[in-house]
Amino acid sequence: MSERVFKPVAKKQKQEVSEVPEEVQTSPNQEIVDDIDSILDQIDEVLETNADEFVKSYVQKGGQ
Amino acid sequence: MAIAKVCGIETEYGIHVTGLDLDPVTASSLIVSAYKDSNWGTTNFDLSSENPSSDARGVNLDDYLDPTIDSKMLNTVLGNGARYYVDHAHPEYSSPECRTIRDAVLYDVAGEHIVRESMNKANGRLPDGVDISLFKNNSDGKCNSYGCHENYLVSREIPFSQLAAMITSHFVSRQIFCGAGKVGRESPTGSTDPRGYQISQRSDFFEEVIGLETTMKRPIVNTRDEPHCDALKYRRLHVIAGDANMSQYATFLKLGTTALILSMIEDGCFPENLFIAHPVHAIKQISLDPSLSTTVLLADGRRINALGIQQMLCEKASEYISSHESIGLTHQEAQSIIDEWSSTLGALQRNPDLLQTKIDWIAKRRLVNGFQSRHNLDSGDPKLKAIDLMYHAIDEHKCLANKMSLLKLVSLEDSHAATHIPPKDTRAYFRGLVVEKWPDHIVNANWDSIVFDADNGPLRKVEMNEPLRGTQELVGPIIEQCASVSELLARLGSNSDSTGTV
Secondary structure, eight states: OOOOSSOOSSOOTTOOGGGSOGGGSSSOOHHHHHHHHHHHHHHHHHSOTTHHHHHHHOOOOOOO | OOOOOOEEEEEEOEEEEESSOOOHHHHHHHHHHHTHHHHOOEEOOOOOSOOTTBOTTSOBGGGTSOTTOOGGGOEEEOTTSOEEEEETTEEEEEOOOBSSHHHHHHHHHHHHHHHHHHHHHHHHHSOTTOEEEEEOOSBOSSSOBOOEEEEEEEETTSOHHHHHHHHHHHHHHTHHHHOOOEEEEEOTTSOEEEEEEESOSSGGGEEEEEESOSSSSEEEEEOOOOOSSOTTTEEEEEEOSOOOOSOHHHHHHHHHHHHHHHHHHHTTOSOTTOOBSOHHHHHHHHHTOTTOOOEEEBTTSOEEEHHHHHHHHHHHHHHHHHHOSOOSSOHHHHHHHHHHHHHHHHHHHHOGGGGTTTOHHHHHHHHHHHHHHHHTOOTTOHHHHHHHHHTTBSSTTTOHHHHTTOOOSSOHHHHHHTTTSOOTTSTHHHHHHHHHHOGGGEEEEOSSEEEEOOSSSSOEEEEOOOTTSSOHHHHHHHHHHOSSHHHHHHHTTOSSSSEEEO
16 A cells, blocks of 8 residues: 555544454444444534424525 | 546535524625734625615614625635525635645634634624624534535546446435434434434435435435546536535544545446445435444445445555556545554444543543433433534534544644635645735626726636646735736736636
């Protein structure tokens, strides 16, 4: 494999598929699930207080 | 022989106003004009008498909007060579022409910084309780779509019908790695279904295989023939069949694979018999099946899934770059594209969730599915659509894509620098530098020409018909050495009173 033209600038954990151990490539990765749980914890804080109203009012004039 | 794949991305950003019933054209004008004070290089908008700041409900925006702004004409060229303007009721950023895929990613990210800065500045001028938010997405979930278009320089020698027939197979199937994901379904004719999850933002909106339209009856292959350069030698393939990506990695793959396939077509190396029988049906079928198992009918009667099509293209591209010297990109970058393409297809086959930090539709699906399970929500619950929309928020604190630790291919330092420094190796360099150095002496700037007012005679138009001229190597020292526009025009060797060429 040749040298990459780009290099990930801030290498995050588990981001390279090639670095994921073979055994977790075919089964759910517990670490990924844990990560998602911590992110889901933050979604309530990020979502608009009235998600229904936000979704309803997000109307765009058409574009290209 | 394949020609240099000069490329770039134009993005229409979604815009949402709270606290005031403001029309989107005026809101978009507030966004673009807010960038003016500290960053604007040059403008060509009309200073006439329209007054977009008067609101019938008694809010006077005159205090917040520069009174000289004419919304319809708000249109500028930035110091990085990009165009930033109001188009179809959205703020739109068109990146400068880039010579490498990595640069095209860089200048796309620079565009995010520019619209974010605009948004923050505009909101800082607005009264308390009024807020404008921007989104890098392509659909409102209510049958309205807005584009993220790619542009690639291709040779005029290839008959367009041939190019269109071949590239269609890629445009239909590449969404499995460059789709941005969408909660629900919609149709251009007005029906919606909030349930379910699909791979692409845009696939619902395609109604034709090929055509000129971009705002209705959208075609998979757009025939707009507007090269913005030497029309005898070049085409600019204007691609409307793609999603705006939050993932830099997905942007890299989207552009890189497409550029390589276009070079293969120019060199007669596109795989034989890889033509989809019903592309409009197929692009929707593939989008609607995140399991990736759906097969589509090929013109020769075989059935194949999108992964199969992409694997064939990737293998052929790998053979192509090892057997050709001139491939439109550097071999180093081409090999990098092939490596990532191949590894992504392998992961899609084994376990797509492994790509949650690389591929948008997979990252977003983790959030949507996770949130739905945790709160036991029905498919179609508006909160799931809210997650879909907030994934694309330009506000860094609200942006859900940011929470997914998406792989970064360019550093923050580089992408911030790219908001005001043009690429060095295309004509964008000339445009960006003169706009930055002599903004008061430029009457108008376009992709392929700049009109100068040197204060000492007629206006002088400098044409830029070659995308790979006007580079730092060719004009950098001249621009640096010249103290005035008159000197610059003399040094460029204008061959008549009115025109010159870079």
